[in-house]
Amino acid sequence: MKVMFWNVRGLGKSYRRSLVKNHVIQEDLDAVALQETIKSDFVDWELKEMAGNKDFVWSWIPAKGHSGGLLTGVKTDILEIEETVLEDCFISILVRHRVTNVRYWIVNVYGSAQHVQSPGFIQDLSSFCRRETLPILMGGDFNLIRCNGDRNQGQGEQKLMDLFNGFISEFQLREIFISGSRFTWSNKQKNPIMVKLDRILASEEWESKFPTCFAWTKARIGSDHCPIILNSGENGQLRPRYFFFEDAWFQGENFYQVIQDKWLQFKMDNKGASYSLDIWHGCMQNLRKYLRGWNLKSMGDQRNVKTDLTKRIQDLDSIAETRLLSILEWEERIDLEDKLEKIAISENLYWKQRAGTKWVLQGDTNSHFYHQFANGRRRKNTITIMTSDDGEIRGQQEIIVHIVEFYKKLFGPNEESGLVLGGNFWPECYKLSENMKRDLVKDFEFEEVKQVIMSLKENSAPGPNGFGPGFFKKCWEVYKQDLYSMFQDFHKGDLDIKRLNFGVITLVPKLKEANTIKQYRPICLLNVDYKCFTKLLTNRLVPVAQKIIGENQTGFIKGRNILEGVLVLHEVLHELRRSKKQGLVLKIDFEKAYDRVNWNFLEQVMKGKGFPVQWITWVMSTVRGGGRFVLM
Amino acid sequence: MDYLGYEHSEGGGKICINVNGERSKFFSTHRGLRQGDPLSPLLFNLVADALGVMLQKAINKGHIKGVLSDLVPGVYLIFNMQMIRLS
Numbered sequence: 001m002k003v004m005f006w007n008v009r010g011l012g013k014s015y016r017r018s019l020v021k022n023h024v025i026q027e028d029l030d031a032v033a034l035q036e037t038i039k040s041d042f043v044d045w046e047l048k049e050m051a052g053n054k055d056f057v058w059s060w061i062p063a064k065g066h067s068g069g070l071l072t073g074v075k076t077d078i079l080e081i082e083e084t085v086l087e088d089c090f091i092s093i094l095v096r097h098r099v100t101n102v103r104y105w106i107v108n109v110y111g112s113a114q115h116v117q118s119p120g121f122i123q124d125l126s127s128f129c130r131r132e133t134l135p136i137l138m139g140g141d142f143n144l145i146r147c148n149g150d151r152n153q154g155q156g157e158q159k160l161m162d163l164f165n166g167f168i169s170e171f172q173l174r175e176i177f178i179s180g181s182r183f184t185w186s187n188k189q190k191n192p193i194m195v196k197l198d199r200i201l202a203s204e205e206w207e208s209k210f211p212t213c214f215a216w217t218k219a220r221i222g223s224d225h226c227p228i229i230l231n232s233g234e235n236g237q238l239r240p241r242y243f244f245f246e247d248a249w250f251q252g253e254n255f256y257q258v259i260q261d262k263w264l265q266f267k268m269d270n271k272g273a274s275y276s277l278d279i280w281h282g283c284m285q286n287l288r289k290y291l292r293g294w295n296l297k298s299m300g301d302q303r304n305v306k307t308d309l310t311k312r313i314q315d316l317d318s319i320a321e322t323r324l325l326s327i328l329e330w331e332e333r334i335d336l337e338d339k340l341e342k343i344a345i346s347e348n349l350y351w352k353q354r355a356g357t358k359w360v361l362q363g364d365t366n367s368h369f370y371h372q373f374a375n376g377r378r379r380k381n382t383i384t385i386m387t388s389d390d391g392e393i394r395g396q397q398e399i400i401v402h403i404v405e406f407y408k409k410l411f412g413p414n415e416e417s418g419l420v421l422g423g424n425f426w427p428e429c430y431k432l433s434e435n436m437k438r439d440l441v442k443d444f445e446f447e448e449v450k451q452v453i454m455s456l457k458e459n460s461a462p463g464p465n466g467f468g469p470g471f472f473k474k475c476w477e478v479y480k481q482d483l484y485s486m487f488q489d490f491h492k493g494d495l496d497i498k499r500l501n502f503g504v505i506t507l508v509p510k511l512k513e514a515n516t517i518k519q520y521r522p523i524c525l526l527n528v529d530y531k532c533f534t535k536l537l538t539n540r541l542v543p544v545a546q547k548i549i550g551e552n553q554t555g556f557i558k559g560r561n562i563l564e565g566v567l568v569l570h571e572v573l574h575e576l577r578r579s580k581k582q583g584l585v586l587k588i589d590f591e592k593a594y595d596r597v598n599w600n601f602l603e604q605v606m607k608g609k610g611f612p613v614q615w616i617t618w619v620m621s622t623v624r625g626g627g628r629f630v631l632m
Numbered sequence: 633m634d635y636l637g638y639e640h641s642e643g644g645g646k647i648c649i650n651v652n653g654e655r656s657k658f659f660s661t662h663r664g665l666r667q668g669d670p671l672s673p674l675l676f677n678l679v680a681d682a683l684g685v686m687l688q689k690a691i692n693k694g695h696i697k698g699v700l701s702d703l704v705p706g707v708y709l710i711f712n713m714q715m716i717r718l719s
Contacts, residue, residue, distance in 0.1 A: 404656045538670045549677050596663065
């Protein structure tokens, strides 16, 4: 867990908010505790801006006139907020770590600079500490010092120091050592006064839970206080980053041209390949590798400039702690901050545009998501605990093992039922006519393939290879010939489609407090290039299915309504009750009906209904994988 | 032109599981239709059709009788609402 405490000195300006956002992104913060917002209220987009597109939940205390104001934000993917307490000079948020279940308070503190108010402020903090039994992590601008060493010049008021030290010892709070700048505030004058006004205190319980925590200051930019970052030290596992094609990249200059050139280049590099699937795979893999690097580099270029500027400011600040800065050095420092501000503003524009186009493109379908996002609420679908027959399972790796085992078993080989349909099982009306057979296996037209691509749903998610519908629709001209070659090979039965057939299953809770695996609905996302094949087969099968699938099935088929059956059932029950007839109604629930379909039986059914052998082979190769089949 | 069938190989497509943003290793599937595959619903209908025909045959032979056979001739298969959302 990483949290930033920072006296930001005003969040009214967009530049300051963008500084917060930069810290959130750069440090991958889980919480931010800001003091002196000097703002009475926040609107959604301001909060969203600071969250850098992450899911934060915010609480704040308005400023009193032109001073004070507190804002705390918690990213809710790992931390869950259980309680929020708003007091005059602090915000306390009770969080629970979703994986480890550890609960503690994060207290964001701002002590008034008017020292007449200091006793009251300490009293408020004391009564909170007295009341609470859970671990406490407290940080911010206390506007108090503990000893004269907390100032670079002059002396502190003994009475105030005693007050502060008394509070710390009464509740046995530990001060977390902060590396970096010795003083957290500077009046930024030529002969500056510097004071350690900001600090982090933790209760004994908190420290014993996070014994390896550490904190450091970041460069004093924007505000006259340094931001302080605290890392709780629990080995925050780095989450792997998967490749994901972003539609927003098309906004970049010449991006489309780059893809076109690269695709051609990769094809040339791979001249030895003659098999359509090898060519396709080569291009896709290289493009993926290239885009990954390209994305990192374009983000990195700007980051490097920023790092250099920030580094120089930090150097100047540490010089200032030991000697006076020259006029030239001061001017340089001001200039450096100006440059950083300009970069931040242009970055901000980019983010805004990007977010904007996303909403517009996805339109109304996305408005529900948008509102959830804007409200800072997040669907709580992080899986932190699972109950199995053997008890509770905790920990990311253990949960993965449990879920994988479940699905391996579910999709594992099944016993043969031995069920064989007799030769004349199917009545004639369930069988295919000669015309239907011919239409199913006719040649794949170029236009037919194009139509499949163009009808892809824009905002559906990509499969494991990361290329979503956006890529396929916009780059059709680039890859069309190579895709069509694969379709031609598929028609001949020469395409090992198994090599495209990859999916990733994501679990979505069916109910609020889902804790067993059956309470999650598995959503399978398949690679879009694979789906093109089965979509084309579906397009051909639909008109046939309408004729040869029994009238008694009401699900899925175009022109029949799933509710038709429900309606009939309702009528029957009503009539039974009315006429007082006796009858038996059986409701058979196919548990995981889809997942249990037996492939051999499916093949038998298609044979029985008279599907062409070539068609059956196509379908079975998408379902069962299958190698290439042998032509005689 | 005739097809001799094909060499059966181990398993169909490969899937992995995404848990809290982390993916497991890929493993092969050996049965079942995949949700998210546009072809799956229709293939399911084909298989379920066999059940419908079996029931119809049982009715024809007089093994079972509809409770209101005069009102509702034949067999109705109703599938869970959940499944339609998966397609």
